[in-house]
Structure formats: C-alpha cells, structure tokens
Amino acid sequence: MAAPTDGAESWEAVGAVNSHMYAAGSSGGSHPLNRSVSGTPGAPTDASSGHSGHSGHGADEPHIVRSTSLSELLPRVDGQHRVRSVAAATDARSVPGSTISGGGASGGGGGAPGDGGIQYFGMQRRSPSTVSVGGSSGGIAGYYDLDMRDTASTHSSTSRRTANSSVSSFPTMSRDLRKEEVCTVYTSAPNRRLNCVLCSKVYKDPVITTCGHTFCRRCCNKPSERCPIDNCPVSIVVANLAVSDQIAELMIHCKYGCKQVEGSPEEWKVDPEGCPVTIKLSQRRTHEQTCEYAQVRCPNSENCPVVLRKNLDEHLRVCEQKACPHAKYNCPFRGTQDQVREHLQTCRFEMLKDFLSEVHEKISRLQRQVRQKDEEITFLRTMLANVSDRLNMLEKNYEFRMERLDEAQAKLQREVTDYKSHTNILSNEVSTIASRTGMARDVQPFKCVGTFVGHEGPVWSLCTSGDLLYSGSSDNSIKVWGPVPTVWDPNSSYRCQRTLSGHTGIVLALTTWNDFLYSGGADNTIRIWRLDNFAQEATLHAHDNPVCTLAASRGMLFSGSLKIIRVWDTSQHTMVRELAGQNHWVRALVATDRYLYAGSYQSIKVWDLETFDTVQMVDVSGGSVYSLQVTNELLICGTYENSIHIWSLSNLEQTQKTTLTGHAGTVYALVVVESGGQQRLFSASYDRTIRVWNLDSMTCMQTLIRHQGSVSCLATMHGRLYSGAVDCSLKVWQ
Template sequence: PLVFVDTPPAQLYCKICHHVYKHPVIMSCGHSYCKRCSLSIESCPVDNKKMTSVLSNLAVCEQVGALYIHCRYGCKLINDRVNEYEVNQSGCPFTVKLAERRTHEDSCLYAPISCPNNPMCPTMLRMHLEEHLKTCNNIQCANHKYGCLFIGDLDSQVVHIKSCKYEFVKDFLQITEEKINKMQLSLKQADEENTFLRSMLSNTVNKMEELEKSFEIKLEVLGTNQAKLEDDLREFRQDNALINNQLQDLNTRLHMGGVGVFDPQQIFKCKGTFVGHTGPVWCLCVHGDYLFSGSSDKQIKVWDTATNYKCQKTLEGHEGIVLALTAHGNKLFSGSADCTIKIWSIANLVELNSIAAHDNPVCTLVCTDNMLFSGSLKSIKVWSVESEIITFKQELEGLNHWVRALVAQQDYLYSGSYQTIKIWDIRTLDCIHVLQTSGGSVYSIAVTNHHILCGTYENSIHVWDLRTHEPVAQLSGHVGIVYALAVLSTPEQTKVFSASYDRSLRVWSMENMICTQTLIRHQGSVVSLAVSRGRVFSGGVDFTVKVWQ
C-alpha cells in the first residue's frame, strides 16, 4: 500500500503507468520512466522515438524518496480490484519519508506478528507481545532442540524441567552437537577449498581459451592483411589497365585524321571537392545554383554552386538510403530505399509531403510535362505533380527486372532494365519500341540529339541511332559497372561522361566515338553524375562530390 500525506507533484508521475515513479531511469530519448515500464514498450509515448535505458535518474529518486507517506500498518484496502488504499484511523498514526519506510515498519508497534514461542498462538500486534509472553501457554521446553515435546506456561515449565529426561543428558547432547558443528565446519572449509580449486581450474581454462582466441585473431589479421594486399594489387592492375587504355586512346587520336589540333580548353580538370556526407553519394541533381546530393547516410545535402561551394542545408526525413533525385518547377523529389517519395520546397528547403510509392526501393526518378516517373523492381509508376500533393495515375507494365535508369527526352521516356531499353510515348504512356542489349542489367541511360546510350553491368556502353534505333557502336574501356552517364552539349560538339566501378570518369566524343580523356580522382567507385553550365559533378562511394570543368 502507498498512501501519500500530500498529493505528489505532477512531474513525479510516470507517463506510462500514471503512478509515482518507481526506480526511475533516464531513456535515450531524454525522458524518464519507471524501470519496469521502460521494458514494456519500445517507443517513447511522448515523441514516438525508439528508446533504450541509459542510467538511473538519481535526482528523481531522491525527490520521490523525500515524499511523506502513511505507514502501511495505518492503511486499509478499500478496492482490491484496483489495489486502492486509504488511511485507517485505528492503525498506525505515523507518517514517514518514503525512503525511510522500511526502517520504521520493521519496528512498528502496529505490525502484526506471531508468538516466538509457538506458531499455534494467535497473531497479535507488536505492542501486545510483551503482555502475551507473560501468560502464553505454548512455551516450549528448554530442551526442545534435543527432542523434548513438552509445551506449557511458565509455572508448568519450572515443574517439568525437574523431571525432563533430556535434562540429564543435556551435557552429552551439547558435546555431541559441538562435534557435529565442528565436522560441518570442516566440511564447509573442504567445500570452499574445492570451490577455490575449481575456480583456479576454470581460470586456467579461460586463459587457454583467451590464448586460442588471440592466436585466431592474429591469424585473422594476417588473412585480412593478405586480402588487403590482394585488393591493392587488383586496384593497381585496374589502374594499369586504365592507363594502357588511355595511352591507346591518345595513340588513336594521334593517328586518326580529322581529329583536330589539340585544344587545352577541352581538357577537364577537377576544380574542387564537396565533403560532408558520411556514406556513398548515390544521386545528384542540379537546379539553378543548387546542387542536391543523396547518400547512404539517409540525408540530402544542398550545395551552393554559384559563390562559395558550401553546404547550405541538410534535408533529413528518409529512413533509408537516398537513391534518386529530380527537380521540377520549384519542387525537389527524392526516392529512397525506404520505398517512399518525398517532395521538398526548393525555395524554403523544407519537406512538403511524403508518399509510400512502391513495395521496393525507389531506384530512379524523372519529371516531365507535370508528370513524375518512378522506377523500382519490375515497376514504373506515373504520378501527377501539378500541385504539392502528387497523385498516382498509372503503372507501366512489362518490366523484367529492376528499373535503375529513367530518362525523359522530348515526347519519350526511356527506361532501362535487364538487357532491354524500353521507349514509351509520354502522351499515351504506351511502349512503342524495345532495344535489346547485352551485358546484363542497364544501370544508366543518356540521350543526345542523335544517339541513345546505356551503361551496363558488364563494363560496356552501347550506342544506338536515335532516329532509326539501329546499333551504332559499343564503347569499351571501363573495368566494371557503368553506373552513370551524362551529356554535355555545345554548338560545336557533344561529349558524354561515364562513371564506373573502376573509380574513373571517361569523356567520350560522340563525333568519332572515342574516349578523349580519363579522369581519376575518386578513391572509390563513381556512381552518380550531374551536368550544369559546362561543369560536371560526380558522386562516389568515397563519400565525396567532385567538380570538373
């Protein structure tokens, strides 16, 4: 029973059980709850965040312990269904601090106790014990521990002890008891020695196991170092292959007619690096002076590309990897591994809306003619984006695998899946042509004024004629997946940039289908590209975004 003298302050009540705190603990969310209550739920009832116990709240413990309550022997039950008590006027009148309750109640005169002589006596209050012992009729014989069964009052005890058969052998029994105690003590010491020896044996076994684990760890480190050396050797061979390919490209340029005189303005150089993400940068999108980057750290960073190249804001909200970004009008759309699409205001850089878009991760997004297209596993969904709330229009069917690439050009939508590129009429949303390719899944698509290009799982870039849909060329040179393609067009020429698993970017001249430059500055695979105002932005698994111009 817990009956407070005064009503406790509201801040001392647990928001889960709605009672005064009992063993309060501070949770990872910053709130405090009873220890037992904190184990009954996973999320904080205040802010709905997942929470775990951090440490005991000693300050609240002291405040609760200082509250005055009525002694439990001064309370009576009035409702056993809800375990409700009130003050019993005929019980203990004392009030004590909650923290000192046990000290008082262990000696409370109103506590019910049993007679120490015999449990057959009726239960009584502690204050009546002394009077009872004077008249108790259930006093056992002084030799009851030896087996005497006599029970009586004080007067009969005096008479009985003179004729008690155990009284005459009491000394012998006492000596025997002492010997038994000594034997038990010796046995206990032997058990303790045995326990100590077992402990020593256990420690020895543990040390042997630790030595074995240490040996295994050293072997594992040795294996890891060997694997790292093999990886370094593999990367060196890849770099060597890239350099050889670039030398071959330069040799081709030197011996081909019509290539033109070397122009230093056509050479792209790295002009800077954006650092801030804590995971691979899987997608990039340029809108005006803003560059948006999405990463495995579940964040979208907004970079100023006009003045200081600094991060202006970090957009948070996705619960999975940010895989896709596209801009339309004054809105930014983001797709994530959490299967949602979020809409952001580019003017205010705040979230406007969020929808559950697919049953699987949203891999790619593209906008055109007030329509948003989203790609996922065997699925392309079409959404209307005429207002802040996007609405579902239709799902395009017939896809054979993950849709990782979408490009909208004029009146057509190009989608990449397993060894196929489908061309859709945006006005009717019908598939009007299918391009077959090799090399596994299509990871990237680019469309120029004259060509359709796609990057595949198996190193190659395939090129078709935009008008006739006939194969034109297969661009080789990368060693690994071609993750991204981007087009940079000028009145004089068209260049296509490709980003690959092999840590490089390649620059391709679409006039003669050759690689004119290989860019290597990333420390890992290059997985995303964006083009704006003659500049190329590349995102990599090394957590960085680089600027090329």
C-alpha cells in the same frame, strides 16, 4: 621495528620457556598486527632511564620459539586494539614489602611516551597488594594498562620524556586523563628472572640471537653489541613470541577493585569495597566492559553525579534530569520518569510527533542527498581536473601536429607546383594529339578543381537546379550544396547549405520539377521537398521495393522499381498510371517532352507520353541497363558488362549500333555536355574512373582518376561536371 607514531600500539608479554622466565616488550615499535613473526630487526625507540643488576641465563639454556599470532593476545574493543603496556622484573635488591613503585634513576625499565605512545615505569616492591608509580630504585615491576584512545589526540604534540618522569609531570595531560591511567595490580608478584642480560631491564620485544640467547630487540640493534656470555656478535634470528602465552595467564585484580593510597595519589591498592573479581590479563577487557563497579555517567544529563554501573538503574528511576522524548524538537521539559509520562499527556509535540517524525525523516533524506551531491561535486571536480590535464596534453599535441601540418603543407605546395608543370606539359601533348587526329585545338582536358566532403556514407545520386547541387547518400540524408561567391568568380566555391533528413534508407534517386525536389530511396518511398524553404511537402509510399530511379516531364513524375514503373501527378501528388511488363529492375529512366525511355534487363522500352503506348523495344547486349542518356540524335546506355551502346534516334529499329569499350566495371552513370562546339560523353564506372568520350569520333579523350571508390552518379551545371562516389565524396571537374 619502526618507532611508534601517533596512535601506535605497543605490547609486552611475560612468560616462561623451559622453566625459565623471559619478558617480551617494547617501549616503542610498530603496530602489533604489522609485527613480523620472524622478528625482522628494526630500530625501536627507547628512552628508558638507567638499569640495575643482572639477571640472565647460562649459555647452554635452551630457547623455545612458538609461532603465535599477536592479534590473539590483544583483545579488540569497539573495533580497536586498546593499548597495553606491560613490565615485569625483579632483582636481588628488591625490598620486601607490599608496595610496587617504579621509575627511579636506577629503575628497572622505563620508556618515554611518544605521540600517542606508552610510557613504562620501573617498579619496587614495598608492601603487600600495593602498587605505586615513580620510585627511586629498581625492583619488581608492575603492569600498567593505559587506555590511550583519547590520549592520542591530546598528546599529538607531546615530546618524548625520560622514564623517571611521574604521571603528574606531563604538562599537557589533564587530571581526567591521568585518572584513566589505571595500574594493574597482580594477585601475586611475577617471576624475578625477567631482566635482559645486556640492559638489566625488563625484556623489551625479546628476540633470539645467533648465539642462542634471548635479549631485548633494542639491545641487539645497538652498534657493535656483543653477547656478554660468550662474546659473540649479536644478530637477531627470530622473535621470542612464546612468552606472550604467559602474560595472558597472569591473574590480576579488576581495575575497579583498586583505589589510590591516601596521601599518595601515585600508589594503588586493593579496594575491599570495589570489584572483588580477579581475572586473567587476557580477559581484562571483556570483564571491565561490563563490570558492575565501573563508574558511568547518567545518560540524562552531564550535571548528574557519576554512579556505579550497578546503581545506574536505581539512579534513573529518581533522576530529575530525564528529558522529554521530544527534546530534539526543543521541548524544554525535564523531570523524573513518572513526570515525563505525565508531561507527554499535555506535550504539544506529542500530538505532532508523526508529523515531526516525517519532517525529520525528510530533513535526514535531504541531508543525505546534500552529502551525495557534495560527493558528486567532488567527483566532478576531480573529473574536471583530469579533463583539464587532458586538454593541456591535447593542446601540446595540437601544437606538434600543426607544426607537422605546416611541413606537410609546404611539401604539398611543392608537389602542386610540380603537378601544374606536368599538367601543362600533358595539355600541350593533348593539343598536339588533337591536331593530329582532327580534333579542335581549343579543346582543353578536364581537371579536378574541388572536392565536397560532408556525407558519412557513399553518394548514390545527384541532381541540379539553378545554382544548387543536391546529393543523396547511404547516410539516409540529402545535402544541398550552394555557391559561396567571390569577387573574381561567383561559382568558385560550394558549401553545404542544408541537410534534409527523413528517409530511413539509402537515397537512390533525385530529380526536380518546377518548385519541388523528389527523392526516392531504399525505404520504398518518394519524398517531396519544397525548393524555396526545403520543407518536406509529402511522402508517397510508392513501391513495394526500393525506388531505383526518378524522372519528370510534362507535369508527371516517373518512378522505377522492380518490374514496374509508376506515373505520378506532380500537382496532386497522386498516382495516375502504372506501366508494367518490365522483365527486371528498372534502374534507368529518361523523360523527354514526348517520350519516356526505361532501361531494364537487356532491353530499353520507349513509351509515347501522349498515349502511354509502347512505341519501341530496343534489345541490349551486356546485361542489365544501369544508365541512360538521350540527346537530340542519340540514345546511349551503360550496361552491367562494362560497355556503352549508342543508337541513332532516327534509326532505332536497326540493330546497328556503336559500342564504346574501355571501362573495367559496370557503367553507373552517363552525362552529355556541349563544350567547344563538340558533344562530350562522360561515363562513370565501378572501376573508379570517369571517361571522357568524343561523340563525333567515338573515341576516349581522357580518363579522370581521382576517386578512391566506385563512381556512382554524375551531374552537370554551368559547364562543370560533378561526380559522386562510394568514397563518400563529391568532386568538381572543369
């Protein structure tokens, strides 16, 4: 067992096993609740002074071990185990008499008190019913019950002392604490054969060894110790816990029935005027907690004399120190119970007791809140420390990643250099091919010159106005992208200037007219935004289904949805006409100064904007029309079945048309750009590509592959092409 620390408890028991008496105890050791029943060897501290005589048993004497919980033998008081030190021993040299003393140079068992520990004293029998502490020779041992609950803190720095030190020799122990050390007086002396053969002292934590004999644990832990009976090496097998039952059955006098011998403050005897009760050692705590002969203090004042518990009620009736019930509010009155009752009739606090009680309750509540806030502050400080540690880790990780990023950037620069070299080679080859096919030599291929990142969802619509680009997305927002001018190129870089929120669904269509931006979405509404400050002007509940496309011309706004087109007045923001008769979703609209073109399932309708009469119906093969583009000479549409159909505006009645193939998915968007004296058609598709077509030769000149998702919309501005895709990004081509 480990040596006792501050506040540690020790125990000792005496009992008989197979008609022999053994003692179990320890002047040091671990807490009894932590003591192993199997008797695991340890190193108990022992500072006992000498020993006398031998008293043991033969090698053939049996030893009985019974598993008994020590906690059953240690009564609990106020949730704690009180400390009990027990010693009992006799030898042939004990002097007949009635006084028991202990702690001599050859005393029969002692220990040195550690911090919060227990000191054991040897005893010598002198005269009947008298016990003393501190003698000169060993003898019959007595039992001391030390209440060390307050002593532990007082003696936390007291060093270990020898067993022959008397109680009065403790320099740090006050007189009041010495009074708490009460000797246990037995009704009859314990059995004499209680000494260990090895140390001739009372058994301290008795254990059974491999040779079958019982010794003190501390004796067995000594180096090279051997059994004096059969000369076998001493090795612990199990603790001898059975002796604890005998201690519990020993009869003792109540400590309030004992008094010190006159002239000898260290000797104790039975007090005929004290408590007459004799009890078992195991029942001592239960009795002494309620003993009528216990000395108690008056609860009214510390200045009152100490009285017996049985006389406390009588004292309280005449005590003149009873405080007013409102003393906590600083009422100074004190007197007897009757005087206090009379005082309450005139006490100024009595009339305010309800108010004072309420204030006291509020103060208590505030104090609890303060304590709670203190706990929260402590918790937050802990969390802040954790965050600080985490931040330090992130800083280290950031430095590591920056190093990796520098390496990746250097690698990327090398790849860009290689890419430019390959691009120059391809440009030369394209020029050669163009010259051979009759194309202008000054035509250069389009390259991706930038990427806009900011949307949290796929980009489904684009439009331009002045120097600004507008994009609509599945994140229900519209972003406004504007140029960040530089010295060498005013349009070299675009940044997000504003984010417009209001839609509760995907923004599927965008267009501008005069000073307004119009947006249509999956929430079935058209929202109108001012271009000067981007404030929302109005909201039109346009359709019963999502608004798929928008177009504007001649002061009118056209919106397409399921089987219907509605016409809105842009000055009043009111609906002026409804164009019905469509056979499916209207996903594409183009409005010129004279005509409105609408694409639906396998058809394109043309309305005259003067009369709103249908002037042309063009049949389309390849499924629904997803995109439309009109030039001065051509009508172009992109279809669900991957094709691009081209008609001459001067001959729409003819079925003759040109079909461009090459895409592997639905053609979502079309844009025509004049470049180098030629017309180029850009087509965006579900297959993640943008194809560049020469409308003079009706051939594909270039395929732009940079997006990681379907390309859903296109727009042009200042000779540049802008594309939006399902990969949530926008790219700039030039």
